[in-house]
Structures are given as C-alpha cells and as structure tokens.
Amino acid sequence: MYAWELERGRRTWRVPVRGSLVVNDGLFCTAWAEQGLGLAYAMEPLVHEQLREGSLRHVLEPYAAAVPGFFLYYPSRAQSSAPLRLFVETVRELTAKPPVARKRPES
16 A cells, blocks of 8 residues: 655655545546545546646645656657657647746847
C-alpha cells in the first residue's frame, strides 16, 4: 500500500492510509472524492479542472509535498523506441513553462 507523503517545512511524514475501499485508478479515486465518499491523493495538474469548478477542494494543503515536475523512468534499451521518444517530446512540450516576458527598456 502506498503511504501518503506529507511535508511541512523540513519535516516529512509517510502516512499509511487504511480504508474500506482502496483503488489504484486515479479517475475512479477522484470520482469517488467528488461524490463526497472519501479523500483522493492526486497530483494537482490531474484534478486542476475539478478544483477550479469546486467539485473537489484541497484538504491538508499546508502539508502537500512540492514536486518540481514529472519524472519518467524507463530502461535504457527502450531509448531508441520512436513511440517513447515522441511521448517524451510531447510531455516536455506540454509541461514547458512559458518564457517570462521581459520588460523592454524604454527608448
């Protein structure tokens, strides 16, 4: 079972979670949470729309772990795979931060 990873400042906790229903499908998990049937431990980009609409809300937000980005692990023998290269390229494009607009010096 996956333990929830929480942090606040420099302190971190791994909290084992027990319940009468355990799922490994993020869509199923968030759908149940939207119905008020439990809590969902989800990456914020995956539930951004539900948070914006108000069908989900943050719980334990001060303890949310900060993750600098997505991580992809794959065996080195798969590096030459065209589908994998395309997937990695697409993820990089979709997650790239837009360039910061710099103020032009006035003439």
